[in-house]
Amino acid sequence: MVSLAAAFCLITARTPNVVLIYADDLGYGDTSVYGATSVKTPNVDQLAKSGIQFTSGYCSSATCTPSRYSLLTGRYAFRQQGTGVLPGNAALIVPTDQITLPKVFQRAGYATGIVGKWHLGLGDSRDQDWNSPVTPGPRECGFDYSFIMAATGDRVPCVYLENQRVVGLTPDDPIQVSYAKPFPGEKTGVEEYDFLKMKPSDGHNQAVVNGIPRIGYMIGGKGALWKDEDRADVFVSKGVEFIEKNAAKPFFLYFATHDIHVPRVPHSRFVGKTKMGPRGDAIVEFDWQVGQILSALARLKLADNTLVILTSDNGPVIDDGYQDEAVERLGNHRAAGIYRGGKYSIFEGGTRVPMIVNWPGHVKPGTSSAMVSQVDFLASFASMTGLDLKAGDAPDSLDVLPSLLGQSTTGRTSVIEHAGTLAIRKGKWKYVQPSERAPYDVSTRTELGNSRNDQLFDLSTDPGERHNVAVLHPEVTARLRKELNEVVAGGTSR
Ligand code: NG6
Ligand code: CA
Numbered sequence: 001m002v003s004l005a006a007a008f009c010l011i012t013a014r015t016p017n018v019v020l021i022y023a024d025d026l027g028y029g030d031t032s033v034y035g036a037t038s039v040k041t042p043n044v045d046q047l048a049k050s051g052i053q054f055t056s057g058y059c060s061s062a063t064c065t066p067s068r069y070s071l072l073t074g075r076y077a078f079r080q081q082g083t084g085v086l087p088g089n090a091a092l093i094v095p096t097d098q099i100t101l102p103k104v105f106q107r108a109g110y111a112t113g114i115v116g117k118w119h120l121g122l123g124d125s126r127d128q129d130w131n132s133p134v135t136p137g138p139r140e141c142g143f144d145y146s147f148i149m150a151a152t153g154d155r156v157p158c159v160y161l162e163n164q165r166v167v168g169l170t171p172d173d174p175i176q177v178s179y180a181k182p183f184p185g186e187k188t189g190v191e192e193y194d195f196l197k198m199k200p201s202d203g204h205n206q207a208v209v210n211g212i213p214r215i216g217y218m219i220g221g222k223g224a225l226w227k228d229e230d231r232a233d234v235f236v237s238k239g240v241e242f243i244e245k246n247a248a249k250p251f252f253l254y255f256a257t258h259d260i261h262v263p264r265v266p267h268s269r270f271v272g273k274t275k276m277g278p279r280g281d282a283i284v285e286f287d288w289q290v291g292q293i294l295s296a297l298a299r300l301k302l303a304d305n306t307l308v309i310l311t312s313d314n315g316p317v318i319d320d321g322y323q324d325e326a327v328e329r330l331g332n333h334r335a336a337g338i339y340r341g342g343k344y345s346i347f348e349g350g351t352r353v354p355m356i357v358n359w360p361g362h363v364k365p366g367t368s369s370a371m372v373s374q375v376d377f378l379a380s381f382a383s384m385t386g387l388d389l390k391a392g393d394a395p396d397s398l399d400v401l402p403s404l405l406g407q408s409t410t411g412r413t414s415v416i417e418h419a420g421t422l423a424i425r426k427g428k429w430k431y432v433q434p435s436e437r438a439p440y441d442v443s444t445r446t447e448l449g450n451s452r453n454d455q456l457f458d459l460s461t462d463p464g465e466r467h468n469v470a471v472l473h474p475e476v477t478a479r480l481r482k483e484l485n486e487v488v489a490g491g492t493s494r
Pocket of ligand 2: 025313
């Protein structure tokens with residue numbers, strides 16, 4: 001008879017470490033392996049070519065917070081109010097009494113860590129004291145270790161938190177954060193306009209940190225303020241340190257880069273590496289980070305026992321509120337590949353994202369058209385580590401492990417896409433529910449995809465969603481509308 005402890009060892013002995021590299025705003029067509037020619041991404045390409053490159057990988061929503069919420073909870077974000085793009089002082093939105101992706105790994109004896117962008121709120125109210133440990137946060141969600149930025153690069157507080165404490169803070173210079181009004185004496189992006197390193201194209205005119213205007217106000221914490229140019233180096237060093245410290249145990253590292261989100265301020269090593277300006281250079285900086293994580297795994301002889309997933313939290317955006325020449329220097333680069341729309345959009349460009357799974361010697365290299373969503377990672381890794389999910393846990397997470405490992409091409413049969421408006425993709429069909437929302441966003445120049453009428457697209461012949469065939473196929477439209485409504489009303493889809 002196998003003792004419980006021995007059984008535990010048997011399971012953990014054969015399950016790999018997992019490193020999830022989560023890009024911000026990286027579009028389907030932004031890497032060379034997915035078709036880009038104006039930027040070279042050798043590390044991403046190598047990962048894809050020696051692993052499985054998915055062509056129907058989805059994030060759950062066309063913006064950051066809801067996608068990250070779904071990734072960690074296995075629940076579609078449209079089910080919970082308050083999962084839209086959060087300010088930097090939002091309270092934690094992930095329920096701490098429920099299963100999460102890192103808790104799945106913790107239960108299997110893994111060390112768990114997050115390095116990078118969080119953007120799921122911290123603390124239990126909007127008046128957190130940033131001068132003390134801010135809780136609840138990553139730890140209460142299942143991460144043993146965290147080194148994070150609270151929200152986005154363009155939102156205050158512009159500091160890192162390590163294990164939920166602001167890094168580099170000194171007692172004589174406490175930090176204060178507000179999303180309501182500037183602090184007495186604080187100079188904003190409006191007053192500092194002429195001196196800004198990067199000027200806004202929309203919004204982004206409040207606190208000025210490192211010469212860059214942000215959203216929200218803050219004062220104090222001078223020794224804690226980040227330098228955008230160093231962020232990739234900082235995250236890489238913390239990510240590699242986590243891997244080194246846990247090399248002897250199984251570990252799960254959620255490595256969530258700031259790249260290629262705005263403000264795009266890559267390190268001088270990457271400036272000018274593409275003709276596309278900061279947005280292209282940020283892709284190169286992202287690719288460099290991927291390379292650094294992979295070489296650390298190789299150096300520590302962990303590569304063969306580590307499953308690496310690379311994906312993005314939403315589709316691409318070109319002008320996201322700063323004058324960084326992304327539009328002017330785009331050339332013929334198609335950030336969403338053949339797909340229409342991008343970040344914020346219900347068209348495929350919003351949620352169909354790059355997705356790569358690599359596990360040397362275990363997954364057979366190739367491409368896969370299996371439909372998989374990031375909301376499925378929780379149930380899939382529960383399956384991999386032998387954890388039975390209870391009814392009600394992770395209500396939208398499906399076990400697609402065989403597809404993730406390239407042993408099946410089935411994947412899920414349908415997926416919900418979310419950009420405020422909801423859509424359902426099933427096989428070749430995609431149905432978009434009618435919406436009163438605007439069809440186009442002028443400031444980001446995004447085709448949002450909304451229409452007051454039902455929309456139906458045949459993605460097999462029309463991946464670019466140009467021809468609404470809802471009136472030609474009323475029965476398909478009705479069937480998909482019904483299925484979408486059932487997923488919404490049912491509270492679960494598992
Ligand atoms: C928008 C910001 C944009 C970006 C986005 C969130 C303006 C004008 N635009 O409100 O710059 O921060 O929110 O991006 O402020 S996400 O990837 O975190 O969802
Ligand atoms: Ca994002």
